[in-house]
Amino acid sequence: GDAASLRMFVSKGLNPLVACSFAKNMGLYGERIGALHVVTSDQTSAAATSSQFKIIARVVYSSPPRFGAMVAHRVMTDSTLRILWENELKEMSGRINKMRSELRRLLEQKLPGTSWKHVTDQIGMFSYTGLTKDQVEHCANPGAVFMLPTGRISMAGLNDGNLEHTAKAFAGAIKACPV
Structure with a gap:
């Protein structure tokens, strides 16, 4: 799963840093909430790393956003x-994947001979x-x-009500402005 690469780094004696944001997956856009996870080999390294990141945090923002942190x-x-939350993420992800598939299907239908596989090969909200x-x-x-x-x-902005219009606009633009 998602942790496989981290486990590989650690098994090779590397100390990975992993940054994550809760802006999109928790809907906390204006809260600037996230975390930095640091793997160290021992307590001394952990203390030194923590000390350095506290200095950086003090310079960058001094007091972190509290409300978003409390929600997360x-x-x-x-x-x-x-x-x-996990169930809502699965539902949202499924809906976005459905929109990707439908957009691809509509574009390949409206623009015969073209491939829009790159749309379904991508992941995420964009x-x-x-x-x-x-x-x-x-x-x-x-x-x-x-x-x-x-x-x-x-x-994420696509839905059953605007998907056809979007595909039509794409197809019209491609026909009007060929590469």
Whole structure:
């Protein structure tokens, strides 16, 4: 699973650092809450590492955000809340994967001979569409489908009500602005 690479590093005598954020997976966007996990080989290294990170934290932010930390702590330590959170993550992830698959299907249907496999090969809440800057601009006007100039789109923003419109805008942009 997710810990396999960490176990491999530790087995080879390496001390990994792992940063995680709770911004998206707990909906704590404005709270800037996360954690840095550090594996050390002994207590002396752990104390020295902790001391250095405390100095860095003091310079960077002095007092960490408390509310988000309290929410994350409560969810992670209350077994009922944790199970509920994990189930909601699975549901959200499943919905995003469904949107990826449907977007790919619609685009391959609207643009015969093209492959949109890269959309379903990616994971997470965002996707790099491969659209050019001109195609992105065409999606926005006249299509009213907005994304970053790089073609990065929020998959979490897609739903059954706007998926067809999005695919139509992509197809129209690709036809209007060929590469």
